[in-house]
Amino acid sequence: MTDMSMSPMNQMGKPILRREDQRFLTGNGQYTDDIHLQRETAGVFLRSPHAHARIKSIKLEAAQKSPGVIAIFTGQDLADAKVNGLPCGWLINNKDGTPMKEPAHPCLAQGKVRHVGDQVALIVAETQWQARDAAELIEVDYEVLTAVVDTAGANSATTLVHDDVPGNLCYDWGHGDKAATEAAFAKAAHVTKLSFVNNRLIPNAMEPRAAIASYTKHDDSYTLHVANQNPHVERLLMCAFVLGLPESKVRVIAPDVGGGFGSKIFLYAEDVALVWASKRVGRPIKWTAERSESFLTDAHGRDHVSTAEMAMDANGKFLALRVSTTANMGAYLSTFASAVPTILYATLLAGQYATPAIYVEVKAVFTNTAPVDAYRGAGRPEATYLVERIVEQCAREMKIDPVEIRRRNFIKTFPYATPVGLTYDVGDYDATLTKVLKLADVAGYPARKAASAKNGKLRGLGYSCYIEACGIAPSNIAGALGARAGLFEAGEVRVHPTGTVTIFTGSHSHGQGHETTFAQVVASKLGIPIENVEIVHGDTGRVLFGMGTYGSRSLAVGGTAIVKAVDKVIAKGKKIAAHLLEAADTDIVFENGEFKVAGTDKKVPFAQVSLTAYVPHNYPLDKLEPGLNENAFYDPANFTFPAGSYVCEVEVDPATGVTEVCAFSAVDDFGNIVNPMIVEGQVHGGIAQGLGQALLESCIYDKETGQLLTGSYMDYAMPRADDLPSFKVDNCVTPCSHNPLGVKGCGEAGAIGAPPALINAITDALGVRDLEMPATRERVWRAAQARA
Amino acid sequence: MTVSVTLTVNGKAASASVDPRMLLVHLLRDQLQLTGTHVGCDTAQCGACTIHLNGRAVKACSMLAVQANGANVTTIEGLTGKGDKMHPMQEAFRDCHGLQCGFCTPGMVMSACQLLADNPKPTEAEIRAGLEGNICRCTGYHNIVKAVQQAAAQA
Incomplete structure (x- = not known):
């Protein structure tokens, strides 16, 4: 790799202001709903008002006659056209080796509806009002069935969500060494046991999902504009598994996307129905979800019920961890749903600790609720919550300081192979913990606690030392674990004749600032001004391929693909420069944007080499192709392992149950950092979502009817500015050992690490063992009263 | 009709x-x-x-x-003024990284302008209370608060 540290164009590690901000701040962003295509029609989905019902009949006549209506489609139309259901991208096998159950997931309901909001019909009309008016006129005769709602009770429910899935059991999976774990428990001096509910969340990206599907007759092709995090994956799944179209005839464009947090990874039924219908209608169809539809139909997150037991010796050394979890899949398997409570969860249960034996069992169940899939952190927040809550409880029961018990059990030598299948390459957990203790002024805590007590308040301090696996993923490992896709990334560096550069990346930015960060990397490597680097993403018609953005993978995987392509450009540039400078290829070095003959003052700038590549008059045409354009695919050698230590300090008013988050301190190790301003912003946002889960947010379905009770911002408590403090954020660096940038990923850390820190703080303040998330005022008040 | x-x-x-x-x-x-x-x-x-x-x-x-x-x-x-010159509040949001996906941003900026019009020198708590009607899912509000503080300091 070229040493970029000395270049005057070096932008690495600098808090460069974001290049995308001008358009967003001036109202010139272009999100899907901002786009209008010629002859566009409006699509509206009629959705099930019932959680579980048989469709006895659908009468369309009155709606079809309604003004402006162009067409109405139902599940029968899709079945007649042999449109398949949505696929699941990850196969999980049961303990006995048999495959998980994958019930049909039709794009429009066929025979039954299985959750409130399940799509029943697509109405296409001249205007959205006309489509909505027509939807009101469709008569669906439902036979309402008993709804399966409760996660823990789904397996024993007598009602089946899918007739072909006994016990509503998607899979019954186990991971780790059961015998070694049992043996360790048998000799334990003490066992700490806790039960957990990891509360169900609704992602709530601020831009609701939206799509415009259009069909062009002249070349028999489709274009889908869609609010999505990975347009190539969307296209692949839609073409190969659902519609049977060649990818060459389908272009998927994900323009500016207003947040994703996982919820826009997936192939959704609406997208497919719109693409299919666009050919039937012969005009573009636009659909934009109302927020109510987002609540009902965006893939939700979390929803685990678990018990965990930690076996320790007399000194508080962890001997073994035993976990049993039931995970709610919702009504259908969403794109990566099956991997979240298994591959992305069980493999993280070692945390930062050298626990020698771990065994986990996971049952995944179907219920009459919206599908559940990856949401910021995806499995890793669930693992971290469980590990960091039980570690804190272990400390309390063993009467060991919570910092000390962590230090006593930290992994200290690397690489470290955990008993749950991962190999951590680097880390320094003592360093982040030591730093956060200072940042949080833990030394001054007793005085603050005493001051609170004088005011009748209870102060508490909670820790969380998280680890996550990012940079997803080595394709061969993922494949062996059941992934039905590769998990590499692609990049292209197109050097233009004048020396400006366009980068095409398979990563997708929906708030992460790739247009800035990626340009910093490329400008630094090529020694050219950042203004000369353009980043293009989110369009299968322009970008060669991509696996997209999720799992904090963009810089570690997508960025590395770009670096590899840049290295190829430099390698070719050296050959061109050697010709121009009449030197041997091997004597050429590339520094500060110039190709030089080593040890001489002979040199040629980057832009002259690029011009020569496109105007090859003086050029070694006999052995080198003209042009300067390189692609690279990068498949990571390992996951990356961001880790950190968080401290949360709260003050609880036992009289009202009000919890004030007085301070939140985070020290993360993301490896090398390209743009510290952007990284801090990612941490802030992650912490806010983590504190949202722990303090405020909860998706609640009525246990009897399966109606969503938290279906709007008036019922679902989103964190608002006055719910949160300003955060104290710092970092330590152990560079990732297996990618050239030494980066690990920062997008999910806050959401993973924050919840246990907050709950550990509140339970510390109250002196109680159990407190369910979210720690609402009522729950905290009740816990405080029980304590009194 | x-x-x-x-x-x-x-x-x-x-x-x-x-x-x-x-x-x-x-x-x-x-x-x-x-x-x-x-x-x-x-x-x-x-x-x-x-x-x-x-x-x-x-x-x-x-x-x-x-x-x-x-x-x-x-x-x-x-x-935005002539020649795409941004309003001081827009500038402050960029300077402080007060936006990520950009979707809530226009509304947030418009609310923040009103906030300073009503209260030119707000405390952090007043800023947070004043922006309570605007939801941002990306930033955790930390940098939005800083942006409003910067705009207030420059006014």
Whole structure:
């Protein structure tokens, strides 16, 4: 790799202001709903008002006659056209080796509806009002069935969500060494046991999902504009598994996307129905979800019920961890749903600790609720919550300081192979913990606690030392674990004749600032001004391929693909420069944007080499192709392992149950950092979502009817500015050992690490063992009263 | 049935023929092509559609287009000066990294301007309380608060 540290164009590690901000701040962003295509029609989905019902009949006549209506489609139309259901991208096998159950997931309901909001019909009309008016006129005769709602009770429910899935059991999976774990428990001096509910969340990206599907007759092709995090994956799944179209005839464009947090990874039924219908209608169809539809139909997150037991010796050394979890899949398997409570969860249960034996069992169940899939952190927040809550409880029961018990059990030598299948390459957990203790002024805590007590308040301090696996993923490992896709990334560096550069990346930015960060990397490597680097993403018609953005993978995987392509450009540039400078290829070095003959003052700038590549008059045409354009695919050698230590300090008013988050301190190790301003912003946002889960947010379905009770911002408590403090954020660096940038990923850390820190703080303040998330005022008040 | 509406938007006269049930936000977005004003919810909670109506910040989803007849409306597009020169509040959001995906941003900026108009030197707590009607899912509000503080300090 070229040493970029000395270049005057070096932008690495600098808090460069974001290049995308001008358009967003001036109202010139272009999100899907901002786009209008010629002859566009409006699509509206009629959705099930019932959680579980048989469709006895659908009468369309009155709606079809309604003004402006162009067409109405139902599940029968899709079945007649042999449109398949949505696929699941990850196969999980049961303990006995048999495959998980994958019930049909039709794009429009066929025979039954299985959750409130399940799509029943697509109405296409001249205007959205006309489509909505027509939807009101469709008569669906439902036979309402008993709804399966409760996660823990789904397996024993007598009602089946899918007739072909006994016990509503998607899979019954186990991971780790059961015998070694049992043996360790048998000799334990003490066992700490806790039960957990990891509360169900609704992602709530601020831009609701939206799509415009259009069909062009002249070349028999489709274009889908869609609010999505990975347009190539969307296209692949839609073409190969659902519609049977060649990818060459389908272009998927994900323009500016207003947040994703996982919820826009997936192939959704609406997208497919719109693409299919666009050919039937012969005009573009636009659909934009109302927020109510987002609540009902965006893939939700979390929803685990678990018990965990930690076996320790007399000194508080962890001997073994035993976990049993039931995970709610919702009504259908969403794109990566099956991997979240298994591959992305069980493999993280070692945390930062050298626990020698771990065994986990996971049952995944179907219920009459919206599908559940990856949401910021995806499995890793669930693992971290469980590990960091039980570690804190272990400390309390063993009467060991919570910092000390962590230090006593930290992994200290690397690489470290955990008993749950991962190999951590680097880390320094003592360093982040030591730093956060200072940042949080833990030394001054007793005085603050005493001051609170004088005011009748209870102060508490909670820790969380998280680890996550990012940079997803080595394709061969993922494949062996059941992934039905590769998990590499692609990049292209197109050097233009004048020396400006366009980068095409398979990563997708929906708030992460790739247009800035990626340009910093490329400008630094090529020694050219950042203004000369353009980043293009989110369009299968322009970008060669991509696996997209999720799992904090963009810089570690997508960025590395770009670096590899840049290295190829430099390698070719050296050959061109050697010709121009009449030197041997091997004597050429590339520094500060110039190709030089080593040890001489002979040199040629980057832009002259690029011009020569496109105007090859003086050029070694006999052995080198003209042009300067390189692609690279990068498949990571390992996951990356961001880790950190968080401290949360709260003050609880036992009289009202009000919890004030007085301070939140985070020290993360993301490896090398390209743009510290952007990284801090990612941490802030992650912490806010983590504190949202722990303090405020909860998706609640009525246990009897399966109606969503938290279906709007008036019922679902989103964190608002006055719910949160300003955060104290710092970092330590152990560079990732297996990618050239030494980066690990920062997008999910806050959401993973924050919840246990907050709950550990509140339970510390109250002196109680159990407190369910979210720690609402009522729950905290009740816990405080029980304590009194 | 349609109703004609005449109003001033970003300093220019605008008129449109609208369905009586049309919301002001849809008049701005769909008929006047001012797509910087966003729709993030359907219960007047998120604030992504915040504009200035006769000098006051309002949620453009919470009134009908016909109710804006004769009104003077400023949207995020109108906050930007000549030659794309950004308003100090827009500058502050960029300087402080007060935005990520950008979707809540126009409404947040419009609300923040109102906040400083009402209270030029707010405390952090006052800023947080003042922005309570605008939801951001990306930033955790930390840098939005800093941006408002910067804009206040420069005013």
